[in-house]
Amino acid sequence: MEIRGTGIGQGVAVGPVVRMAAPLPEPVDRPSHLDPEREAERARASMSVVAAELADRGAKAGGAAQDVLEAQAMMAEDPSLIDEVTKLLATGKTAERAVYEAFAAYRDLLAGMGGYMGERAADLDDISQRVIAHLQKLPAPGVPNPGYPFVLVARDLAPADTAMLDLDQVLGLVTVDGGPTSHTAILAREKSIVAVVGATDAASLADGDIVVVDAANDLVIARPSDAQVADAEARIAERAAMEAAPVTPGALADGTPVPLLANLGSADAAAEAVRLGAEGVGLFRTEFLFLDANTAPSVREQQEHYTRLLTAFPGRKVVVRVLDAGADKPLSFLNDAPEDNPALGLRGIRALRHSEVILREQLTALAAADAATDAELWVMAPMVATVDETRYFTTLARELGIKVAGVMVETPSAALIADRILGACDFASIGTNDLTQYTMAADRLLGTVANLQDSWHPAVLRLIGEVGAAGAELGKPVGICGEAAADPLLAVVLVGLGATSLSMSPSALADVRASLARYTLGDAKAIAESALAADGAAEAKQAARRAAESAPTASGTTVS
Template identity: 85%
Template sequence: MGEITGAGIGQGVAVGSVVRMADPLPEPVDRPSHLDPDREGERARASLSVVAAELARRGAKAGGAAKDVLEAQAMMAEDPSIIDDVTTRLATGRTAERAVFEAFAYYRDVLAGMGGYLGERAADLDDIAQRVIAHLLKLPEPGVPDPGHPFVLVARDLAPADTAMLDLDQVQALVTIDGGPTSHTAILAREKSIVAVVGAADAAGLADGDTVIVDAAHGLVVAAPTDQELAAARARIAERAARAAAPLRPGALADGTPVPLLANLGSADGAAEALRLGAEGVGLFRTEFLFLDAEVAPSVREQQVQYTRLLTAFAGRKVVVRVLDAGADKPLAFLNDAPEANPALGLRGIRALRRTEAILREQLTALAAADAATAAELEVMAPMIATVEEARYFTALAKELGVAVAGVMVETPSAALIADRVLAVCDFASIGTNDLTQYTMAADRLLGTVAALQDPWHPAVLRLIADVGAAGAALGKPVGICGEAAADPLLAVVLVGLGATSLSMSPSALADVRASLSRYRLSDAKELARAAMASEGAAEARAAAETAAAERLDAGGASS
């Protein structure tokens, strides 16, 4: 089959033999039940309850992002609307398994039709339905196979419950036929540092026992590799292991130019692991975990406890916290749950917070109190800034409530194009490359159909980043990168060449980026950036940077 392409998660590479995950259970037969609706209802509710409890148990065991995902799934399993739908279908004489199948399929289609973040959650409902139906039919719970030896898992897609509980001593890599870089599979694979390639449609042709190379760095699965390809892959595995085991040191270029390497975190639970992997601080702390799935906003005290945990762990280090980034694509009953036709362009981020300013004031108050009680270097930033007026509003409010350092996220082309004026009214900027790429390329970051356009290597995106970097340098204001672009070792060098003063990423990427930066001087980074920006498209920009990098290394212009 040769090379199979997909979206790589991280920079890892693995070699192993394929084990295919079993196909989903077949659709339950639509036949009249021999039991009365009340009895079928008892069966359905009992199985839903068992599955919900098991998902919650797995979440508590897994911790981190997996805990949040699985707890959300457990709530879905006992959602009153779905249970009411099941009950209505049972009243027509259906079996419990058929009623569960139809009810979850209906809500899955509703979510899928909404697109965006909610559309990505549609697959979660399929997983819950499969687990409930298996319990009703007294069949083995769907899940990851256990062949008794290390293997490369190939699946249509993985449910959050499966990804969260993978045995990393056995699963060498993960390949999914469906899914994309923002799916739960990808999110959890990134958190667990699993070598993964997702959305590899042609992997459907792989069979149990096939030897493959899974190359996440290049988004490739190599089927039936040659001895030479196997040797090269194993050499790369050894090199990455050596880098991971190397003594930790601050991020810097070969000429000593410091480039602080920070961690992106979704809760304080990941602090210890980030520090172990060499994070010099936190460049993006997402606070949504405190708000999602809540009926009312958490109190100032409840928020302060969580912020204090994080700041205490990073005493003496910089911690950049993003205030709540929610809205129509992540609806909250107490913020903005009105449906919108295009939520990515709707009332989200700072726009939603201004509509309910009390929530923003409480969050800033809690952050200021946590800062006063700890020794970390707190910085707070607002998401989805598009105008100078929004930047001025947030900065003034943050300082009024006791936050000493207030900045903005640059995720919209408008903010990048007037970065000099935006930075003039705040203390720093942090570029969210995921959203900046989405809005620059007019390509929804959650849609697989336009995934090829969601590439931060595109010269249009690089030019906007360069504009922000130049504005920061002129004004003496820091400009960080907190999108996943910073986790690409070569692109990280280019970003520094464009003016980035710090890079923040998933902790698992820190070692690769640290090693890559150490090979180039600042002049090299600027040369790579010029080569990439002069290109016509994303693929050409990467190729140009690779060529320029090889030339600098061959000429001895960069450190070995």
Template identity: 80%
Template structure:
């Protein structure tokens, strides 16, 4: 039997299933036998314990996981939430019930806001469960420990669980819910966990079932035959051998170079990215300097962090995105005004133009860091929607000492006018997460429309092709820095559509490098054309796989054909 979902990477895992325990039941709504003050004391204590635990897990995990877990810890310590709990305790409720109701109310409010706040809402259930478990003196919900290697099957995983999985024990991960841009998928990709997410029929699996988790082919094989087991073991061994082989620059089978770059959220991840073979940085997110601050960091403070990053990539390309914030990631010193639809509001370059001093200071700090190092610094603006914004940013960046300035293509209007935008700037980088969101009119943080959030959709690929064609005609580089670049087969398609560099989570570099090395430039173009001709995302993905099989059938993909 085969179950289908969305595979993360090229990995294969083989082993017995262990099911994740179901969530704790909803606390009974009954009067408390304690006075409200005692119940409040219990609630505060449990909230504090859970916040400290999440902070500790975050420090241990590092990377994107740390950001997510620290955000969860902040939820547990939110004073507004505690005020709501105290109010409910005053009505005679138990601490368990008051915590449940307050978190549920808070979750509903954040979910309705969408965007960044909607994303945080999805993590509230995990925090609530942990606090209630602490109040009841029960083990916190989490990953089981059967004492042997296993394939974990769960409805979905909380960030706290995904971030701290014991990779010596967890062979693979299968989730019933989730999609390619969910927290689970992103963290699984970052930690190189073999995963298939969104396998809706996985609920029928039982602990002890033997399965093959085949991420490359988006499926889970239940009760595999001996031949299937042997084939899976051979693929696992081949993948380990590839990972152990000397790292080479990204390239197609005919020698066409495709530099593989890293997406980073802070300078702390630079050394690890270099170790995994990153040839530079394709997206450095600068938000970490701003999101927890009450006021914008100084030029000197920013310069110090940028210098750390650039020094780690001496002589290599480093693409920095200026602050991408706004109403969906509110900052008191930039824009914290409430908006009806933050995803379509004052964010990215729009917000920075409203507070140009912040933009000027950031560009000044970047230029100073560039002058102090020998890295090849490129700087780009987020959420550019028209040619005028491209001209504005490029001129200001050059005025303040930035040698190479470009724009992100995340809005369909920018992709449709790519020839004119690229004529006004030095390069473009396509953010496939937001480009997909805006093309498909589907909030990428909203689970109810997650099926639309798929960069394989031919409408999205057509926009990428428009940018790639403009880049070729004008001689401008076109990079990809969204999650799509980490999909090994989609990476080939993107190169076939005209992408000149690919940037991704460092852990995805090996799989993408191996995938590119199977195909020539002509192969990539043929595979991309097949995907473009499809009617939908699933059809495009299948068409690409079929075309890939056809083109590789005629030549040996184990060595370059140059």
């Protein structure tokens, strides 16, 4: 039986199913025998303990897991949730029931929003379960430990559990719910866990069933044949050999270099990125320095962190994006005024231009860090839409000591006049997530239009091609730093459209490196043309796959 879902990464796993235990039962709605004040003390104490436990798990896990779990810890003690629990306790409910109802109401609110916010709803379920378990003096929900390697099947997996999975025991992960932007997917990608999420029919799998988890093909095969198991095991061995091989610079089969860089959000992740083969950094997000703060960090604080990042990449390119606030990342000291449509409002370079002192301080800190290290620092502005914005940023950057200044191409306007944009700066980097959002007029946080959020769409590819052509004509580098670069086949298409470097989550580097090595530049251009000629995203991917399979240098390879 074949079960379809969304694969995370390109891996494959084979093993017996072990299902997550059922969640705790819903607390009985009965009057408390304690007064509301005593119940409130119980509720607050348990919420505090759970918050501390989540923060501790995050500190041990590090990386993106730490960010996710610290956010969960904040949820566990959210003042609005505590207020709602208190209101419910005043009606005579038990702490267990009040916590259940308060979290459930907020969960339903997020679920109704869909998209990114909808996928945060599962996080609230996990926190609620943990608080209730503590109140009832029961073990917190968690991953089973049968004593042998297994494929974990769950309705969804909480970030606290995903972050701490024992990868010597958990061969693969299958979830019934969730999507490619869920925390389960994000953490599975970072930890290189073979996973298929949103596999609705996986609910029918039973403990002990042998399955093949084929993330590369968005597939779970239940009760596979001997031939299917043998094929999966051969692919596992092939991937193991590939990962064990010495890391080489990214290149096509004809030797055309394609530097493979890492997307990072903190200097703490630099060492792991280098270990996984990053040739530098294609996108360093600086937002983490500014978020959850009432004032911007000082020049000195910023300089220290940038210096630590640059020191990790001696002699290598490090592309830093200046503060990209706005839309889903408002800051009280920059742009916290309510907007009806913040994705189209005061964000990116617009917000920085409005509050230039913040941009000046950031550029000053970056220039100082550059002077103190020997990395090759490039700095770019987010959300550029006009030549005027480009000139504004590059002029200011050079005035403050930045040697290489560029822009992100995330708007159709910037792509359509890429020749003039690139004429006013040193390089461009295409953010495929936002470029897709604005090209398709589909909010990337809205679940109801998630099907349109696909960078394979020929309209998006055509715009990327415009930027690539402009870069080639002017001799200016054009990088890709959106999620599209992590798709091994789409990476080939992007190079065929003119991308000169690719940046992605470090865990995707090995797969993309292997994919590029199968094709010449001529192959990549032909595969890209096949995708451009299609009518939609799914058709473009199918056309590219057919073209890739028939490419002369790809004979004998499997295209995922």
